[in-house]
Amino acid sequence: MQKTVAAPGSNHMMKIADSREARGIIRTGEYTGHTAGIAPDFVQGNLCILPREAAQEFAAFCQRNPKPCPVIGMGSPGDPALPDLGHIDIRTDIPRYRVFKDGQLVDEPTDIRKYWSDDLVTFIIGCSFSFELPMLQEGIHLQHVARNTTVPMYRTSIDCVPAGRFKGKMVVSMRPLSPADAIRAVQITSRFPAVHGAPVHLGLPEAIGITDIMRPDFGDPPEVSAGQLPVFWGCGVTPQVAIEAARPSICITHKPGSMLITDKKNSALAAL
Amino acid sequence: MQKTVAAPGSNHMMKIADSREARGIIRTGEYTGHTAGIAPDFVQGNLCILPREAAQEFAAFCQRNPKPCPVIGMGSPGDPALPDLGHIDIRTDIPRYRVFKDGQLVDEPTDIRKYWSDDLVTFIIGCSFSFELPMLQEGIHLQHVARNTTVPMYRTSIDCVPAGRFKGKMVVSMRPLSPADAIRAVQITSRFPAVHGAPVHLGLPEAIGITDIMRPDFGDPPEVSAGQLPVFWGCGVTPQVAIEAARPSICITHKPGSMLITDKKNSALAAL
Numbered sequence: 001m002q003k004t005v006a007a008p009g010s011n012h013m014m015k016i017a018d019s020r021e022a023r024g025i026i027r028t029g030e031y032t033g034h035t036a037g038i039a040p041d042f043v044q045g046n047l048c049i050l051p052r053e054a055a056q057e058f059a060a061f062c063q064r065n066p067k068p069c070p071v072i073g074m075g076s077p078g079d080p081a082l083p084d085l086g087h088i089d090i091r092t093d094i095p096r097y098r099v100f101k102d103g104q105l106v107d108e109p110t111d112i113r114k115y116w117s118d119d120l121v122t123f124i125i126g127c128s129f130s131f132e133l134p135m136l137q138e139g140i141h142l143q144h145v146a147r148n149t150t151v152p153m154y155r156t157s158i159d160c161v162p163a164g165r166f167k168g169k170m171v172v173s174m175r176p177l178s179p180a181d182a183i184r185a186v187q188i189t190s191r192f193p194a195v196h197g198a199p200v201h202l203g204l205p206e207a208i209g210i211t212d213i214m215r216p217d218f219g220d221p222p223e224v225s226a227g228q229l230p231v232f233w234g235c236g237v238t239p240q241v242a243i244e245a246a247r248p249s250i251c252i253t254h255k256p257g258s259m260l261i262t263d264k265k266n267s268a269l270a271a272l
Numbered sequence: 273m274q275k276t277v278a279a280p281g282s283n284h285m286m287k288i289a290d291s292r293e294a295r296g297i298i299r300t301g302e303y304t305g306h307t308a309g310i311a312p313d314f315v316q317g318n319l320c321i322l323p324r325e326a327a328q329e330f331a332a333f334c335q336r337n338p339k340p341c342p343v344i345g346m347g348s349p350g351d352p353a354l355p356d357l358g359h360i361d362i363r364t365d366i367p368r369y370r371v372f373k374d375g376q377l378v379d380e381p382t383d384i385r386k387y388w389s390d391d392l393v394t395f396i397i398g399c400s401f402s403f404e405l406p407m408l409q410e411g412i413h414l415q416h417v418a419r420n421t422t423v424p425m426y427r428t429s430i431d432c433v434p435a436g437r438f439k440g441k442m443v444v445s446m447r448p449l450s451p452a453d454a455i456r457a458v459q460i461t462s463r464f465p466a467v468h469g470a471p472v473h474l475g476l477p478e479a480i481g482i483t484d485i486m487r488p489d490f491g492d493p494p495e496v497s498a499g500q501l502p503v504f505w506g507c508g509v510t511p512q513v514a515i516e517a518a519r520p521s522i523c524i525t526h527k528p529g530s531m532l533i534t535d536k537k538n539s540a541l542a543a544l
Contacts, residue, residue: 179473186458187470198459201451203475203501229475272544 013038019086019263023093026261029110032095034257040133043195043266044259045072045085045124046236047094048243049112049252052077055121057164061242062123064161067234068170070194072269073124073262080116082124086263090122095258103247112252120250125236126195127259128173130266134188140181143223150257151175152216153235157209158200160238165246171237172200174213176228185231194269201232208232285310291358291535295365298533301382304367306529312405315467315538316531317344317357317396318508319366320515321384321524324349327393329436333514334395336433339506340442342466344541345396345534352388354396358535362394367530375519384524392522397508398467399531400445402538406460412453415495422529423447424488425507429481430472432510437518443509444472446485448500457503466541473504480504 013031016022019042025031035044050058055077062069073082075090082088092111099107099115109115128151132142144151151173158170177185182202190198201208213230214221218237224230243251254260285303288294291314297303307316322330327349334341345357354360364383371379371387381387400423404414416423423445430442449457454474462470473480485502486493490509496502515523526532 179475179479183458183471183474186455187462190459190462199455202455203451204499207451207499227476227479 017041019261022261023086023088026095027089027092032110032258035095035259035261036129036257039261041265041267043072043085043262043264043269044127044129045262046127047090047097047252047254047260048123048125048239049090049120050123050243050248051250052119052121054165054246054248055123058123058166058239058243060163061160061166062125062239064163065170065234065238066193067196067200068160068172068236068238069234070126070196071123072126072194072264073122075122077121078118080122082122085124085260088260088262090260091116094254094260096255098253098255100244100251100253102249103244108255115250115252120252124260124262125239126269127236128196128233130195130269131189131192133266134192135185138184138188140177140185142175144175144220147223149220151219152213152222153218153237154210154213154232155217155241160242166242168238168242168245170200171218171235171241172208172232173219173235174216174222174230174232176222176224177231178228182229182231189233191270191272193271196234196236199231199233203229205230205232289313291533294533295358295360298367299361299364304382304530307367307531307533308401308529311533313537313539315344315357315534315536315541316399316401317534318399319362319369319524319526319532320395320397320511321362321392322395322515322520323522324391324393326437326518326520327395330395330438330511330515332435333432333438334397334511336435337442337510338465339469339472340432340444340508340510342398342468343395344398344466344536345394347394349393350390352394354394357396357532360532360534362532363388366526366532368527370525370527372523372525374521375516380527387522387524392524396532396534397511398541399508400468400505402467402541403461403464405538406464407457410456410460412449412457414447416447416492419495421492423491424485424494425490425509426482426485426504427489427513432514438514440510440514440517442472443490443507443513444480444504445491445507446488446494446502446504448494448496449503450500454501454503461505463542463544465543468506468508471503471505475501477502477504
């Protein structure tokens with residue numbers, strides 16, 4: 001029983017500044033759309049739920065690859081709460097989920113109560129929304145935000161450090177910036193190690209296996225102006241690609257764009 | 273009466289770790305060479321001495337252009353001491369000086385006691401030696417250090433913010449770095465705002481009016497490898513160029529490479 005919400009409802013959600021209020025509406029199933037722009041001062045996170053037998057290996061994979069896989073929340077086995085991120089029930093508090101069995105997408109429900117079990121472990125991975133806000137606040141132009149498109153993402157030739165069955169290439173997001181903005185962006189995002197941190201690369205896409213920045217593997221093609229450099233950050237799609245390849249018996253993620261809204265302020269993630 | 277010192281003496285100087293010991297030898301006139309590598313833990317500075325009537329304008333020029341002109345010491349009119357930088361007599365404590373009258377080089381003495389007057393004001397400008405050491409300590413390869421050449425420097429199309437008679441284009445130094453090292457270098461040098469701080473530009477030399485990075489305006493041509501980006505920092509030659517153009521009645525600088533060794537540790541300049 002999925003409810004979809006018409007444009008007026010979505011517009012209403014965009015005006016909600018409080019994370020608890022937004023999550024309360026999502027919990028009822030009334031809102032099932034994207035979370036970009038909702039409660040913008042608060043940290044949003046990517047979801048990965050895995051069976052206990054795979055969870056420790058996945059935790060090690062994230063620990064070894066903090067730039068693409070920064071863990072900002074981890075549940076106890078069987079416990080749907082994430083008390084350090086807010087009063088959260090991970091079974092209901094995301095607008096729309098994706099359920100994979102043996103690597104195959106089998107469902108896109110608005111809650112996962114019927115899939116939950118004592119065997120499941122929740123991971124919340126930091127997201128670039130948290131560092132884009134401080135960049136925008138300093139006047140840095142982000143083309144995908146201005147054009148309301150999805151940031152372009154690319155599979156690279158950079159190997160992640162493997163952990164058991166979890167391995168693969170790093171996926172990166174790209175923001176074209178003027179050289180001065182690129183330098184400022186390194187400074188700003190260095191303050192946010194919990195949400196991908198500093199760029200992993202800039203200026204020479206071919207050096208990390210990207211042959212055409214106008215043809216991203218995920219997201220929308222960018223608009224790149226003369227005098228801009230491509231600047232690349234580790235991307236939260238990296239763990240999703242590693243999980244897909246590992247084909248665990250069950251895996252539950254958020255539907256791309258429909259993320260967990262936490263009660264943690266973005267500013268609280270600043271390292272200094 | 274200038275004494276020059278043979279190679280054994282120079283090699284001896286290179287082994288001196290203590291700033292006061294090095295400055296004591298320089299004060300006697302016994303050592304008149306370059307200071308790179310001497311007492312490497314201590315801040316070295318560029319010298320500009322100007323008549324009082326030009327000094328306040330020059331102070332404003334530096335204040336408005338902190339990246340190329342970071343002031344780390346300023347004397348009282350007529351006072352050759354710089355107590356916050358050490359027990360210094362600026363008339364004797366630099367290996368070799370340059371004296372300009374109305375913009376013309378008239379002398380290269382080893383002390384300036386005969387030129388000193390109550391009308392003169394000393395400025396010490398930070399130098400990139402202080403931020404190169406922490407880059408080297410983190411394993412970043414600097415081609416001009418490895419090859420024992422002078423860092424390449426370029427006149428750019430970037431206008432300095434003028435202050436009275438002092439104006440002109442920014443001069444930058446350039447270090448070719450891999451993209452990953454460029455990102456790390458932004459982080460490291462951002463900690464040192466008192467010695468040029470973060471880069472002013474990277475990746476696209478033509479955007480700041482540099483047509484050929486292999487033909488620097490000052491210093492030696494660089495060795496640039498495939499996969500490296502040119503990274504540009506504000507350079508202490510900028511105030512020298514502005515002073516030359518302003519043609520004050522008298523100006524005394526250090527001879528390039530023969531700088532003031534202070535008692536301040538490089539690490540003390542770190543902002544965080």
